[in-house]
Amino acid sequence: xxxxxxxxxxxxxxxxxxxxxxxxxxxxxxxxxxxxxxxxxxxxxxxxxxxxxxxxxxxxxxxxxxxxxxxxxxxxxxxxxxxxxxxxxxxxxxxxxxxxxxxxxxxxxxxxxxxxxx
Amino acid sequence: xxxxxxxxxxxxxxxxxxxxxxxxxxxxxxxxxxxxxxxxxxxxxxxxxxxxxxxxxxxxxxxxxxxxxxxxxxxxxxxxxxxxxxxxxxxxxxxxxxxxxxxxxxxxxxxxxxxxxxxxxxxxxxxxxxxxxxxxxxxxxxxxxxxxxxxxxxxxxxxxxxxxxxxxxxxxxxxxxxxxxxxxxxxxxxxxxxxxxxxxxxxxxxxxxxxxxxxxxxxxxxxxxxxxxxxxxxxxxxxxxxxxxxxxxxxxxxxxxxxxxxxxxxxxxxxxxxxxxxxxxxxxxxxxxxxxxxxxxxxxxxxxxxxxxxxxxxxxxxxxxxxxxxxxxxxxxxxxxxxxxxxxxxxxxxxxxxxxxxxxxxxxxxxxxxxxxxxxxxxxxxxxxxxxxxxxxxxxxxxxxxxxxxxxxxxxxxxxxxxxxxxxxxxxxxxxxxxxxxxxxxxxxxxxxxxxxxxxxxxxxxxxxxxxxxxxxxxxxxxxxxxxxxxxxxxxxxxxxxxxxxxxxxxxxxxxxxxxxxxxxxxxxxxxxxxxxxxxxxxxxxxxxxxxxxxxxxxxxxxxxxxxxxxxxxxxxxxxxxxxxxxxxxxxxxxxxxxxx
Numbered sequence: 139x140x141x142x143x144x145x146x147x148x149x150x151x152x153x154x155x156x157x158x159x160x161x162x163x164x165x166x167x168x169x170x171x172x173x174x175x176x177x178x179x180x181x182x183x184x185x186x187x188x189x190x191x192x193x194x195x196x197x198x199x200x201x202x203x204x205x206x207x208x209x210x211x212x213x214x215x216x217x218x219x220x221x222x223x224x225x226x227x228x229x230x231x232x233x234x235x236x237x238x239x240x241x242x243x244x245x246x247x248x249x250x251x252x253x254x255x256x
Numbered sequence: 257x258x259x260x261x262x263x264x265x266x267x268x269x270x271x272x273x274x275x276x277x278x279x280x281x282x283x284x285x286x287x288x289x290x291x292x293x294x295x296x297x298x299x300x301x302x303x304x305x306x307x308x309x310x311x312x313x314x315x316x317x318x319x320x321x322x323x324x325x326x327x328x329x330x331x332x333x334x335x336x337x338x339x340x341x342x343x344x345x346x347x348x349x350x351x352x353x354x355x356x357x358x359x360x361x362x363x364x365x366x367x368x369x370x371x372x373x374x375x376x377x378x379x380x381x382x383x384x385x386x387x388x389x390x391x392x393x394x395x396x397x398x399x400x401x402x403x404x405x406x407x408x409x410x411x412x413x414x415x416x417x418x419x420x421x422x423x424x425x426x427x428x429x430x431x432x433x434x435x436x437x438x439x440x441x442x443x444x445x446x447x448x449x450x451x452x453x454x455x456x457x458x459x460x461x462x463x464x465x466x467x468x469x470x471x472x473x474x475x476x477x478x479x480x481x482x483x484x485x486x487x488x489x490x491x492x493x494x495x496x497x498x499x500x501x502x503x504x505x506x507x508x509x510x511x512x513x514x515x516x517x518x519x520x521x522x523x524x525x526x527x528x529x530x531x532x533x534x535x536x537x538x539x540x541x542x543x544x545x546x547x548x549x550x551x552x553x554x555x556x557x558x559x560x561x562x563x564x565x566x567x568x569x570x571x572x573x574x575x576x577x578x579x580x581x582x583x584x585x586x587x588x589x590x591x592x593x594x595x596x597x598x599x600x601x602x603x604x605x606x607x608x609x610x611x612x613x614x615x616x617x618x619x620x621x622x623x624x625x626x627x628x629x630x631x632x633x634x635x636x637x638x639x640x641x642x643x644x645x646x647x648x649x650x651x652x653x654x655x656x657x658x659x660x661x662x663x664x665x666x667x668x669x670x671x672x673x674x675x676x677x678x679x680x681x682x683x684x685x686x687x688x689x690x691x692x693x694x695x696x697x698x699x700x701x702x703x704x705x706x707x708x709x710x711x712x713x714x715x716x717x718x719x720x721x722x723x724x725x726x727x728x729x730x731x732x733x734x735x736x737x738x739x740x741x742x743x744x745x746x747x748x749x750x751x752x753x754x755x756x757x758x759x760x761x762x763x764x765x766x767x768x769x770x771x772x773x774x775x776x777x778x779x780x781x782x783x784x785x786x787x788x789x790x791x792x793x794x795x796x797x798x799x800x801x802x803x804x805x806x807x808x809x810x811x812x813x814x815x816x817x818x819x820x821x822x823x824x825x826x827x828x829x830x831x832x833x834x835x836x837x838x839x840x841x842x843x844x845x846x847x848x849x850x851x852x853x
Binding site: 237 | 290557558735736761765768769771772808811818820821822824825827828831832
């Protein structure tokens with residue numbers, strides 16, 4: 139869609155050995171590549187545990203699902219722990235509609251995820 | 257133009273990795289369903305025998321409260337106590353069969369869910385009319401008619417939506433509760449009723465008081481069984497106050513411990529009662545459909561919207577059960593929403609529990625002492641239980657009515673219909689002064705209120721269809737602008753926000769999927785059409801047609817190419833809308849989404 143990734147914010151924080159990537163806004167074909175680039179950069183920098191927080195995401199299109207699948211596959215190949223958290227409401231419904239809930243490691247909340255990943 | 261095959265086998269290359277959700281599947285009957293984590297026992301899981309029996313007894317306790325409905329009808333028909341006891345036994349066996357039919361899935365009948373059956377307030381008003389007009393044969397004959405009608409309506413449920421919008425169905429349910437309560441009070445205060453004794457007043461108030469107190473301030477089991485506890489306390493108080501006469505006690509004493517109930521094969525039919533029974537049947541249909549929908553949601557964490565196949569099967573089972581009830585000598589049955597609520601509260605949704613409920617009811621049907629005890633229940637205890645039960649029905653109706661924004665059309669439908677219905681209760685002589693066949697519609701408050709609402713609803717449909725168009729220029733695609741268009745139109749038309757949200761997402765997902773490679777020159781046109789029951793979105797553009805497969809592409813396909821992601825988009829679009837249609841002609845592609853509203 140609109141170029142330049144204006145409809146998404148990507149934020150990074152750290153909790154112990156887990157790098158948390160917080161996405162906020164709309165993830166579609168215009169900015170999905172930015173998300174993948176950021177996740178790939180973090181993997182290249184030697185991160186061992188990546189947690190993607192989707193709590194502030196309004197919606198994802200199929201382009202975003204593709205990026206998350208590619209990142210999951212890449213993380214598995216490099217033996218990096220990769221998980222998603224805080225899927226709620228419409229976003230969770232979209233994962234369910236796409237038949238993709240069981241495909242990812244999904245945690246209810248950031249706290250739950252950190253307990254598992256730490 | 258051809259693209260990838262429409263049907264792509266979805267095969268996961270690796271085992272499920274969800275950390276927080278157990279990927280246990282709910283079995284072949286619920287293909288694709290995901291077992292909710294909060295269920296203690298899912299649909300296909302079998303609890304240990306002790307849990308099975310205890311859960312079965314809980315449901316039977318709930319179901320037996322509603323035995324007051326047939327009791328009231330048999331009293332109105334002047335049936336002797338010993339015959340009433342026999343009919344109550346038959347009723348329990350009918351409920352056993354109905355519960356089994358709903359759970360088992362035989363041919364096209366049965367939803368496969370744990371959704372026990374019970375007697376319903378929907379048939380109280382019409383059955384009392386039939387009992388007065390033609391005794392038990394007319395009650396049973398008309399019950400068969402109502403059951404068959406429900407079975408016929410089952411496959412037509414989707415089309416009924418336009419005729420029965422929430423304001424009409426809510427009104428019908430509200431008036432069923434109100435007229436049921438008034439019918440109960442008429443047995444106490446009607447022209448032919450015996451005066452109510454002071455001791456009866458005390459018993460009635462105590463019964464209702466216990467039910468209300470436990471329901472409002474009680475916790476756990478006390479709250480769950482408030483009606484049953486109230487019935488027992490009221491019954492004991494009535495016995496102490498000397499309101500259970502000796503002849504009634506002798507009937508209970510004389511009843512054997514074991515006996516086969518006599519079935520009642522005697523039916524008649526009266527055209528004048530078609531309207532009230534038909535309306536009650538429609539109300540029972542809606543209640544059964546609602547109960548099955550709740551079962552679907554309870555058993556599937558991935559539930560998105562109602563699966564009409566299992567609803568149709570469930571309503572068919574409900575109709576067959578009611579027809580069977582009339583055939584052997586019982587009043588109309590219906591899916592027990594209170595039991596479904598209990599299953600949700602306890603997290604025990606196992607089909608095996610339904611079989612346990614059916615088995616317990618079957619055994620009770622062959623123990624004549626219990627139905628005899630129910631048969632001699634004092635009238636004030638019955639009416640107290642009835643008033644308690646119909647309170648929840650009335651509020652359920654109100655909630656359904658209020659689920660929509662009440663514009664001028666809906667306000668007038670509800671208010672005028674309710675006033676007409678209540679006029680029959682206040683001025684019952686209206687019906688005697690009205691010529692046949694119009695008298696059929698003014699014979700009861702339920703019929704007149706429903707008929708008025710149906711006519712006004714059809715009349716007010718004139719001029720409700722609205723259309724709006726939005727054009728997206730190629731190269732200037734902004735999802736925020738599309739969102740604003742849908743939100744503004746949805747608010748202007750009073751469309752449900754959740755449906756507008758789905759339509760918005762579907763359109764944005766479509767545009768996102770076609771924007772890169774499938775869109776040629778020219779703008780994208782979005783046409784939104786709304787008529788209260790349908791929201792249709794038509795997106796046209798110059799370019800290639802998007803495929804909407806029925807199965808999800810494999811994970812490898814999605815990962816490896818944009819084409820795979822596009823197929824995923826098509827798959828999501830198909831699941832997001834209630835219907836999707838794609839066309840391609842002369843270089844222009846058209847995608848139409850339909851959403852039930």
